[in-house]
Amino acid sequence: MTITCERIDDLLFEGDAASLELAETHARGCLACREKLDDWNDISRTAKSMQTTWPSDTLWPRIQRAIANETRSRAPMILRVAAALAVTIGLAGILAYALHLHHEKQKAFDQAILRVTALDEVERAEKAHLIAINNLEKLAAPKLEEPQTPILVSYKEKLMLLDDAIAECQTNIDHNRQNAQVRKQLLSMYSEKQRTLQDVLREGNHVSNP
Amino acid sequence: MQAVATLTRPVNRPEISPAAEFELLFRTHGERMKSIAYNHLGSVSEAEDAVQETFLKIHRASDTYNGESSFSTWAYRILINTCYDILRKRRRRGDEESIDANPIERTASTVDDAKRIMLRRLLESLPEQRRTVFTLFEIDGLSHAEIAETLGITEANSKWILFSTKKQLQEQWRKSQ
Numbered sequence: 001m002t003i004t005c006e007r008i009d010d011l012l013f014e015g016d017a018a019s020l021e022l023a024e025t026h027a028r029g030c031l032a033c034r035e036k037l038d039d040w041n042d043i044s045r046t047a048k049s050m051q052t053t054w055p056s057d058t059l060w061p062r063i064q065r066a067i068a069n070e071t072r073s074r075a076p077m078i079l080r081v082a083a084a085l086a087v088t089i090g091l092a093g094i095l096a097y098a099l100h101l102h103h104e105k106q107k108a109f110d111q112a113i114l115r116v117t118a119l120d121e122v123e124r125a126e127k128a129h130l131i132a133i134n135n136l137e138k139l140a141a142p143k144l145e146e147p148q149t150p151i152l153v154s155y156k157e158k159l160m161l162l163d164d165a166i167a168e169c170q171t172n173i174d175h176n177r178q179n180a181q182v183r184k185q186l187l188s189m190y191s192e193k194q195r196t197l198q199d200v201l202r203e204g205n206h207v208s209n210p
Numbered sequence: 211m212q213a214v215a216t217l218t219r220p221v222n223r224p225e226i227s228p229a230a231e232f233e234l235l236f237r238t239h240g241e242r243m244k245s246i247a248y249n250h251l252g253s254v255s256e257a258e259d260a261v262q263e264t265f266l267k268i269h270r271a272s273d274t275y276n277g278e279s280s281f282s283t284w285a286y287r288i289l290i291n292t293c294y295d296i297l298r299k300r301r302r303r304g305d306e307e308s309i310d311a312n313p314i315e316r317t318a319s320t321v322d323d324a325k326r327i328m329l330r331r332l333l334e335s336l337p338e339q340r341r342t343v344f345t346l347f348e349i350d351g352l353s354h355a356e357i358a359e360t361l362g363i364t365e366a367n368s369k370w371i372l373f374s375t376k377k378q379l380q381e382q383w384r385k386s387q
């Protein structure tokens with residue numbers, strides 16, 4: 001088969017042994033394609049030589065320790081969030097009210113999610129939460145740095161737990177961006193965080209303006 | 211380096227404990243993961259941190275792994291996202307990309323270090339996806355099917371990205387020598 005210079009790129013695109021052999025045959029009689037093919041092969045050869053390995057006997061023990069530490073320090077997420085909520089709110093009545101609100105929100109959210117099926121819209125909602133949270137975090141930072149009251153201490157703990165839960169959720173989303181259930185969880189955690197930060201700011205005002 | 215084992219799920223051997231299973235995953239995929247991380251980050255210590263972080267993330271999310279993709283490509287995807295996070299943090303801090311001076315064993319080759327350094331510099335200037343496709347195919351030996359699954363793109367797209375990236379590198383190759 002006669003190969004023209006124009007076909008060289010097609011052969012390089014295919015990239016299999018047979019195509020590269022055809023390109024090689026043409027390049028033997030064509031200086032311009034010879035140069036091109038030499039560079040092409042040189043890049044591949046250099047790349048292959050960059051496959052890297054080094055002894056790292058301590059890496060697996062390190063990973064094992066990190067996993068063990070994390071497993072020890074992590075009660076099941078739901079218990080931790082529940083504990084934080086219980087500590088924060090304290091009163092069963094308020095908890096029931098919160099659950100009712102949550103249920104209502106959940107219903108509203110479920111309806112909303114039916115309408116908002118496009119992933120980019122969910123992402124826009126996440127971004128809006130993040131902007132609000134960033135602003136609130138800036139405002140709440142001085143109060144949370146050295147919490148002055150027990151309730152601020154519990155809010156701080158709750159926010160830390162929420163941050164852990166959010167990170168865990170984001171890991172799951174990295175794995176599957178289309179998972180509506182996880183994205184829904186993330187959005188509700190963002191809402192919870194936003195609400196908690198607002199509570200912190202209100203609490204801060206009680207402290208400074210009794 | 212070992213071939214990519216395509217486990218259908220991370221824990222699929224009832225006769226061994228989950229801890230032993232996890233270690234087996236590290237033994238099977240760890241070397242290639244270290245190489246992928248190194249070729250994104252250019253630093254041995256950061257590459258090891260990225261692999262450790264990836265195994266922690268895998269451990270946290272292992273009960274949500276749905277077996278839709280092979281375990282190896284799932285792990286590589288988490289690893290690459292972890293590397294991107296490290297690179298973004300580095301850029302935000304205004305740090306230079308690092309190229310480790312640590313002694314590293316490479317596969318036997320007659321290619322000189324100057325060429326490797328030049329290629330690494332050229333790769334650093336590429337957009338993330340191009341750099342990743344090139345690295346996974348040309349350096350770490352993944353197939354287009356594996357790259358497609360890892361990055362959530364089509365095989366044809368992977369092939370096209372590799373070709374156009376190599377064309378771009380080819381134009382700069384001779385000038386840079």
Ligand SMILES: [Zn+2]
Nearest residue numbers: 004005030033
């Ligand atoms: Zn020609």
